[in-house]
Amino acid sequence: MLEMTEFRFHGRGGQGIVLAAAVFAEAIFREGLYARAFSLFGAERRGAPVTAFVRAGQERLMPRCRVYRPDYVMVIDPTMTGTAIPAGLKEGGVLLVNDRESEEETPFLSSLPPGGSYRIYRVDASAIAWKHHLTIGSFPAVNAIMVGALARVSGLASLESVRAAVEKRITARLEDNLQAAAEGYRQVKEVTAVGRNFQARSL
Amino acid sequence: MPVEMITGNRAAALAVQQAGVDLVSAYPITPQTAIVEDIADFWARGELGGEFVSVESEYAALSYCCGASAAGARTFTATSSHGLAFMHEMTHWIAGARLPVVMAVVNRALGAPWCLDPDQGDSLSQRDTGWIQLYCASAQEIFDTILQAFPLSESLLLPCMVVLDGFYLSHTYEAVELPEPEQVKRFVEPPRFAAQVDPLQPANMHGLASGEEVSRLVRERHRDLQRVPAVLKEINERFAAIFGRRYAPAEGKALEGAETVVVTAGSIYETVVSALPGLDKTGMIRIKVFRPFPAEELRSLLKKSEARRIIVIDRNCSPGAGGILAQELKSALYNDGSGPLVQNLLLAGGIDLSPQMLRQLVMEAPADCSGDLIMEQWGVDLR
């Protein structure tokens, strides 16, 4: 039996993070599980930090409060740095970030506080988005890609469910989004720390 | 029945679409906005069934419903927080006019300062207006409650607020069973309440009345409001026969042997229930119908427990008095067979307290009031 699993998404106004949470919840729901997605935001302003939450489990009834001890933290934009990002992430939990692939330590990785006992996964969703010409204004539109990656990392939704959820929730550029989500699903890699250097490891 | 991942706001909008409304008039305010936008979208597509009018303020939105309802139409509006506060004069008026308007209230704190979080003080501070208040705990319940609110409101000729917490309900995607058209058809009936504005039966509605007359009207309204549990029960029987779900005015969990009982209303319910397995000898009660206050149901639920401690969770505060649910609960439990009799003289309508009325009240032994928590006496009945 699946324990209730909690997710926290970080992003900026305009990047579709609320939508990403909804798509992810939808994908989990299609696996026969219960899921909820919700968000907290202030007045709607482009660029301001936005947090969204997803809960998943086998019980229909689950708490209705913010996620304070997430199993997964997903960061949709690597420029978002600061202690709020991994705060409360469970021991052995997972941090998934949209970051460029690099042998070097990226600014995002170096911003993480030392001593965290969690695993880090990375996908260069922005590059995939540019490749498929997926944009929201001047931002790369990465929400479908990140949902694909998170599904893979969490193991809670198959690629088929992700595709179905994207199909239901994302109407614009559907084909490109479906392909991009699949690429995100496939390309996400674990980053392991070797000294101060981070290396990516395929799943 | 199809199950869809939708938000609480969407559930509200879909319920309105299914309920066969004649008119929706609204003004946007966070976090209610999505309800209005979805309804506008239905209307634009010709899928609302009734009319949608976007007006210049919340005050106008409720006023619009007031007028249309007086003409016999089924009406709906939705608001939050400051919008509801702005409507306050009309909420009193509509209840006094006995117009069955249904309104969704998405809880949000009142300023200053500005805040978007779901304090329930906005809807709770409307508790004395004479509206039925139903607090929801899930998107499914929002859908079901709005569908039920119309027959409830229309059969009692009392307006009804369907209340949902902002964000935790309004903006949460979750699975909701949506009915088949055939089911809706079986449940929803066209509005049958009499129009107050009827050219064939002209009448002067709600002109100046005396304090005595108002006292009688308030008494009538008060007594009719107390009929809500009975009517709601009937509606739920019918609803359950079609949809398989039912809702009680108050609902308990894990009360057998509980020494501590948590009481709350709204979306907090599921949070508490989720926590119960980890709590020793603790049960909970959630209040769905806040107006009329379900005193009797609460007492009988509490009797199932061994409660020594009741914890009331109030997402609100009435400064100077404390949490509103706590106050209401305390007053409902006080005089539960052990304390002194509480006698209540009601001078609603501002009627005069005559020396004779006072003498009668003090000198005459009260009639048998067993079963009544509070013995009510109406000044207008004392001669």
Added chain:
Amino acid sequence: MAGTSKPAVYKYSRGAQPGTAARTGDWRFLTPNWIYRPSPCRIACPLGSEIPAWLEAVKRERFDEAWRILRRSNPFPAISGAVCFHPCTENCNRGQLDESIAIPELERAVGEWRQKHYRPPAGPPVTRGRVAVIGSGPAGLSCAYYLNRAGIGVTVFERAPVCGGLLALGIPQYRLPRALLSRELEMLKDDGIIFETGVAAGGELPLDRLNEEYDLLFLAVGAQKERPLNIPGAEAAGVISAYEFLRRVNLGETVRLVEPVIVVGGGNAAVDAARVALLQEGITRVSLVYRRTRKEMPATADEVDAAEKEGVQLYFNLSPQALRLEEERPAEILFEQTETAEGKIKVLPAPPRSFACGTLIYALGQQPDWEALGRLSRELTLFAGGDLVSGPSTVPAAIQAGRLAAAGIMERLKRRPGTGEAQFLEGKPVVGFEELNLAALPSAHLTRRLSDPVAEAGRCIGCGTCSSCGLCALYCPDLAVQWRRERYDVNLDYCKGCGLCARECPARALVMKGGWEDAC
């Protein structure tokens, strides 16, 4: 909704009972009263005719009602409408707004309506009480009419072969078409009045018979005797009094005139004579000579103007001095030149003016024929009226005299006068033009329309009298002024006494009175 709990039977703050259940009339401090104040036309009328009242009836196309009001003071509107010199019109308040109401024309219209719709009374002829009326002029006819209406038998004796007196013999046909007169006489006969013509009291009509057969006698023989023209040559043939001239013409005789015709005098008889002279065959040169100024002429200005227009030459400030005869017929007439100062005539020391003269008609004023009266016994109970008493006057004055005589006779015979007698309004102030509320006058924009009596009557403001213009009802905020039984009335259940009806009444026929007086 299916189920056992029935919807509540709610009581709203609902009002479905008509507001008329609230009697707001008890808020009233002041109460509107219709008062009848005299209009200037009525005051000017020698008959005191209730002009606004019967005009109001005409306005509403109620000619029968107009006649019933008119006959209280004037039984011969067809005649007076034709011959009266209408002082009413001259004093009409509407004249100060635009043009006065054409009252004589409307009066005649009522009279003609009456002639057309007259039906003889049913039932046995009147026999009770017997009065002899001597003289069938307007005074006699009027007296006979009122007595007959009161159920008193009347016989009218006329010396001339035709009835009507002055109406038949004095007034030219162009002013009073004879058909109008004969129809009036016919109606009087049909009413039951007996006429005997060609009988002079004291002559063909023995005084004994009068004494025996009649209780009372009304003497209305008029003023038939022309004042003599006391100048040399006045006794010649070719010199004739206007009275005699008109009488003979009106009886159908041919009066031979010789040109040029000179008429001396300034009254209506002189003007009538001059105009009638001009109508005689072959006569084109007629002059009227008056010893005072044109302004001082007693004749009606309209008549004088008409005469001048027809070709009568007018001369003023000339007083007849002598008539020169040739072959015992007039040949030349001399006039002294005069001037008038403060009403007195002064002869100027100037040479006399000479006019060629073929026929001289003089009209110096008439007087009663006292010699004819001397033969009547003083033992008879006798009333007298008309020109006989007043000296030469107007037709309406004579009608009024006859009416008053009838009233006196009825009193003597202990008969109550017929109901509906005209009320006279002495003591109440006349409604002046300044008092009227013309701002609201509904008929303000209407102009004179002689061709349509109903429309013309609609222009009457009704000064001092309700003319049912409706403004009181229109402006009443409490709907208390209502049209009931053919008039506006105040429903005191609802009148709050605001006074808008009285304030807006164009005719000033309403006043607010204090206390709890009922509206009249």
Added chain:
Amino acid sequence: MITPEEAQNGGLLYAGHPACPGCGAALSVRYLTRALGEKTAFVITASCWSIIAGLPPLTSLKCPILHCTFPSAAAVGSGVKRGLVRKGDRETNVLVLSGDGGTFDIGLQALSGAAQRNEDIIFVCYDNEAYMNTGGQTSSATPYGTRTATAPFPLYQDRPKKDMIRIMAAHGIPYAATATVAFVDDMHRKFAAAREIRGFRFFHLLSPCPPGWGAEPDETIHLSRLAVESCLFPLYEVRDGEHYTLTYRPAQKKPLEEYLKLQRRFHSLEKEQLEAMQRQLDLNWQKLLQLIN
């Protein structure tokens, strides 16, 4: 000539209503309902008419009346209209009746909203130039120079009255007009015209209030007439927000003072204030004439 039936035609008004003696507001409703006919429903906001409409169980009108809160009139009226249409009644005219306070002040938001949406209602402001139901406090319809309960001696209203018709015309509504009780035919004609128009129709009725204005109760019609004859309250109409038509042109413009001196609310004003009022009137009149020409 009007017939007796026309003269006493009370429209939908019953005798026995509780308006003050000589009430211009009662007369206004009497005349306008004569033109609108029985198929009319009233929505009445807080104003003198809250009382005049009758104290339940009585009613002063032979048609439905719905009372509503002070600021809501135009919105409630709009709702009633849509509700009736929804229920299959397209004929009934919904008339919102409001005083000047409910129009110029507290009701302006709802009024503007309904006008902007071009709701199919007739909004009638009977203007007695202050809060008369509560004893005559200043409203933004109170003219310059008026003494009121909230501007007592030595104060007076020192700001001009709002130009309500032009505010409403600026919404581009199909019909807006002024009318007053002394000119019954003019009012009748305008309401009969309005009845035939769909969309938002606005009326500004000058409605003299004898107790509030400090005039005798029998002066109502006279004051109404003087206001028009002095060009203080011109009778005109505006179609589609731009076509201005004068419906009555005074033959001779009467001096304003004649109107002012009958009312105690203008008493003891200084000469220069009176002159300022006349000057303002002349200016307003010229401005209106320009709009008309």
